[in-house]
Amino acid sequence: MTGIQRVHRRLAFVTAVTVGMIAAAAVPASAITGGETLTAGQYSFTAQLRTTGTDRGCTAVLVHPQAVLTDAACVAGADGVVSAGAPKLPTTITVGRADLTATTTGFVTQAARIIPHPTRPLALVELAARTSIAPVTVSRTAPVAGERLVLAGYGRTADQWVPDVLKSGAATVGTVAAGTVTTTGGVGVCKGDAGGPVLRQGTSTVELVGLHHASNQAGCLAEAATGTPEATGTRVDDLYTWVNGNVPSLGSTFEAGDHQPHYRNSTGAGLGGGHGGVANVTGITTTAAVPELFLGTDSRSHGGTQMLLYSGKDTSTTSSYAFLRAFTYGNVMLRAGSVLSYWVYPQSKANSFDLAEGDNSMCVAMDLIFTDGSTLRDSGLTDQDGHGIHPANQCGTMTLDTWNEVRVEVGGRFAGKVLRTVMVGYQQAANTGGFRGFIDDYKITDVVATDKFSTGLGTGETQPTWTNTLAGGVSPRGGAANIGGVASTVTVPELFVGTDHLGTGAGNILLYSGKDNSATSSYAYLKSFGLAQTFGGPTTKLHYRVYPQSKTNSYNLADGNNSKCVAIDLIFHDRTTDTLSNLRSSTAPASNGKRPHPAEQCTALTLDKWNDVTVDLGSLANGKEIVEIDFGYDQPANTGGYRGFVDDIRISF
DSSP states (O other), X not given: OOHHHHHOEEOOOOOGGGHHHHHHHTOOOOOEESOEEOOTTTTTTEEEEEETXXXXXXXXXXXXXXXXXXXXXXXXXXXXXXXXXXXXXXEEEEEXXXXXXXXXXXXXXXXXXXXXXXXXXXXXXXXXSOOOSOOOEEOOSOOOTTOEEEEEESOOOSSOSOOOBOEEEEXXXXXXXXXXXXXXXXXXXXXXXXXXXXXXXXXXXXXXEEEEEEEOOTTOTTOOOOSSOEEEEEEOTTOHHHHHHHSSOEEEOOSTTSOOOSXXXXXXXXXXXXXXXXXXXXXXXXXXXSOEEEEEEOTTOSSSSEEEEEEEEEOOSSOEEXXXXXXXXXXXXXXXXXXXXXXXXXXXXXXXXXXXXXXXXXXXXXXXXXXXXXXXXXXXXXXXXXOBSSHHHHTTSSOTTSOEEEEEEOHXXXXXXXXXXXXXXXXESSOOEEEEEEEEEEEEOSEEEOOSEEEOOOTTSOOOSOSSEEOOSSTTSOOEESEEOSSTTOOSOEEEEEEOTTOOSOOEEEEEEEEEOOSSOOEEEEEEEEOSSOBBOTTOEEEEEEEEOOSTTTTTOOOTTGGGSEEEEEEEEETTTTEEXXXXXXXXXXXXXXXXXXXXXXXXXXXXXXXXXXXXXHHHHBTOEEEEEEEEEEOSSXXXXXXXXXXXXEEEO
C-alpha cells in the first residue's frame, strides 16, 4: 500500500448537522475542491444521486441512455450492504443539470435496478426511464503515471457544504494498480463526489477512466487535512466488457419467462428489405414440408432445456439458402458498443437421426435486418475468429455436435440504426442434403429500447386508426350489446379524439361515452389503434390514464358510477399457433388490484380525477403480437349514461 493510499478516507456527503452520524456509518461519497464551476452542457453525462430517507448524496456517470455507474456504497441499503436487484432505498438520479437548482434543465428519474461489480467497489444502476442526454464513452485504454485527468463532481468544496453545482478540474496520475488509479495535485475530491467521473479529455473526445472512491480530503470544508490533494479512483477502463454486458440489452435464453420467439417456421420471402427468403431448400423429412425454425426442448440446450431448432434440406449444388424469422422489433436501436453473441450446435449425420449431411449444419448464422434495409450478413463484418458472419462464410468454421460461440461487434457498423428483424439463415453454394442444429443464448448488448407504443394524442403523435367503431362481435373482440348513444343527438357509443374541455391540463384526449340500456347485460368495445409488428416480452406493460366523469361533471349525461366501468383492452395474435386472444379475459392484475376487465374496474376507479392504470402483461403477451388497442365499457348491473376521457396510452418494453 502506498503512502498516498494510507491517508485516503472513503468519502461521505453529509450536511453539517450529521457529520458524526454518517462518518460513524462509513458511507462513502466525495466532491471537487479547487475546481471551476461548470455551466449547462459541460460534462452533461455527470449525474447527481440522492437516497431518500438519508443524508447521502453522491455523483454518478451516465454510460448508457438508461444506466449510470457510481461507487457501490452510494447504493447500499440502510445496513450498508450493496445487493443486486431493486434498490433497498428509493434513489433519485439527476442527469445533465450543472446547477441542481435549475429545475427546467436536465433529466430526473429513479433507480430501477442495481448491478454491483463482483470485485470492485462500483455498481451499475439501471434507470427507470431513459434519457436523450449523450452518455460518456467508457475508455479501453489504461491511465499512465504522469497523465493529466479531469475530475468532476457535485460534492463539498473548500467553503460550501452543499454547493448544488457541478465542478471540475485537472489532477495528475500518480500510480496505476490493478483496479485503482491515484491522482495528486491540482484539484481534490471531497464528500459528495464518490462515484463521480475521472476523465481523459481529448481534443474532441472524452472518455471515462475511473470513478472517485476515496481521498485525503485536503482542502475540503471542515476537514483537517492540508497540503496536496490526493485521491484514489476505481478504474473502469478494463471493465468495458462488464459494463457493456450489463447495460440494457436484448436477447433470450429461450427458457420459460424469457423472451419467446415471435414466429414458427416463418420465412422472409416476400418481405423485402433484406429478409432473404428461401431458394432450393425444403423440409428435412417428408413430414417436415418446409425449412424449420421453432422453439424446441432438448437435453443438449446450452443452458436450461429450451432453444431454437433449425433444419432443412438443401436441393441444389449451385445456390441454396433459407432465412427464417425469429423476432421482430422496430423499437430497438444499436449503439457503438453493441455486440451480437449466440451459441450454435450444428449436428452431424450420426447425431441427427441420419438427417444432416456432411458439414451442412455449420452453414448457419444469425442475421440482423434493420429498418433501412441493411443487413448483418452483407456487412462484411467478421466474428471473433475472423470468419465472415454471412451464413455461407460460417461453413467449416465450427465443430459438429458441440456448442460453438459466435460473437460479432456490430456497433461500429450499425450504431444509430433501428433493428427490425432477427433471423437465422442457412446458405451454401456447394453440397446438398439435410442440415439440422440448435441456437441458444442469443444476446445483443448495449441497446436502446423505446416504448413499443406511446401516444398523448397531441399534434405529431400517433392518432387513432378508428373513430366510434365497434370492435366486431367475434371473439376475442368484444362487440356490443344494449348500448346506445349518451344523448339524443348521439346515436352510437363514442370513442374519438377530443379536447379536454374540463381543463384538467391533458390537452387532446380520447373521449368515451355511451348509454347503458340493460340492468343485466350491457357492454360496448370499440376499436382505437391498429398496431403492426408490435410484439410483447416478459417485461412489457400497458399504461394509461382514465378520467371517469360524474353526473354533475358531464352535463348530467353520466349516471351513478357507470363511467368507472371501463378499461383498455388489447388483442393479441400468437403467430406460432395463429390464434387470437384478448387482455380483458386474463387474470393479469392491474395496478389498482383488479383484473383489467372493464367490469372489474367499476369499483377501482375514482370519478372526476385522473386514474393511472398499469397492467403487467408479462407472460400473457410474451412472444405475441399486439395487433389492436380497444376500449371497453362493461357492466351487468345498472343503466344510464357513462362518459369520460382516456390519455397517455403507452406499451412499454
